[in-house]
Amino acid sequence: MADQEFQKPTGTQDIFDKKQRYFNKIYEVSRDIAYQYNFETIETPIMEKEALFKRSVGESTDIVQKEMYVFETKGGDRLALRPEGTAPIVRSYIENDFYKKPQPVKFYYCGPFFRYERPQKGRYRQFHQFGLEVLGKDSPALDSQLIRAFYQTFEELGLEVTFKVNSLGDDSCRPDYKEQLKESLEPDLEDLCKNCQERFENNPLRILDCKNEECQEITENVPQIVDHLCKSCKKKFKSVLELLDEMEIPYELDPFLVRGLDYYTNTVFEIFAGKGPALGGGGRYDKLVELLGGRETPACGGAVGVERTVDAMREADIDVTEKRKKVFLAQLGNSAKKKAFELFEDFRKEGIPVYESMGRDSLKSQMARADKLGAEYTLILGRQECIKGQIIIREMKSGKQETVPLDKVVKKIKKKI
């Protein structure tokens, strides 16, 4: 057992082997789909000024209050490891004058994020997300298209997902709704959980998605925000839903969906694959750019947890093993070994990865190796073949062998796999 002194930090992971293949697949597919929908890849720093997240995510959120990795640099800057992806992108949009480009500007990103929490299933301190953001244009079509892009990504991955959607309204209707909500909750205030009693003042909307049973009973018959949207918000939301219907994207309205981050307005959504936690979520954040010092800029976006997607793929028995048939190159004798090195390069140049075990000398152990690797074909280059300029192709499953000229073997194998 490894020395605990040097173990990886709690909540982090070494990603290799099967897990790495899942990660790769998810990054590949998401990047691909993003490209197809004209999103541009962007990489922002892993760390940002602490203030960026305080302002955008919200001072009162758990993320800022207790989950951020914050540290002071030698120069005295207060930095934070990024706990989420939207704020940095908005920052970058402002800082690089992206408003001068044709709008909307669409970004794709992926990479690690950090939150100091107790790890558990599908939750890590260093976790990974990919996300899409659309800035600079206010149209319900963009909300729907965003959701569609996520939907397509999961479809491509082999996952059937459904969306929960809701609208949180905007400054012209949300305050009124908040008041109504509070009025309706007031009589039962005593029976709400401690958390919710605090929320009642700071963030009453969050009471709606409390998991506490008693709170849920109380909120069951409370007025719903969808019924209290102002005219323009109602129209936008309706339009989003119509487009989702049009594209046959499976969704359900969830009046209790409010999301934990402060910056959302209008559309919010979460993504689910069967039971289990949300794979991702997002929504519209029309006030955020302004909040961070930019000009008034409507925007929407969302992010997906890679680890959770991996879990969902595993549960759905989605296989990511390489289907390509493996070829193993065995050699015997010094001159054959030299030839084998050349041949290896010939295959490599043709884009065919060949397994080998040049460090082993006995044919027997090389064959065993080929078998362990699950090689479909083993090429055997022995002393005799080397002299004659030939090579043996052995089909491992049947044990059938044929001898072919050395300069034809790449072509032959290429045909077989």
Add this chain to the structure above:
RNA sequence: GCGGCCGUAGCUUAAUUGGUAAAGCACUCGGUUGUGGUCCGAGAGUUUCUGCGGGUUCGAAUCCCGUCGGUCGCCCCA
């Protein structure tokens, strides 16, 4: 921040009421000539492999306390 469960060789696990710490897999080599999968044998992992530190006991992997780590819930979220 709070709670449940769990730490035995690289991996999966065993050890009867506390009584000499084991097995399988994997790994290396061998079973005469240049051929894998099965089978057989040997080696190594181990000169103390029971996370670490205490305690109880003639004796602790086993019981108790602490601690560290893992895992799963709660809170929250991806």
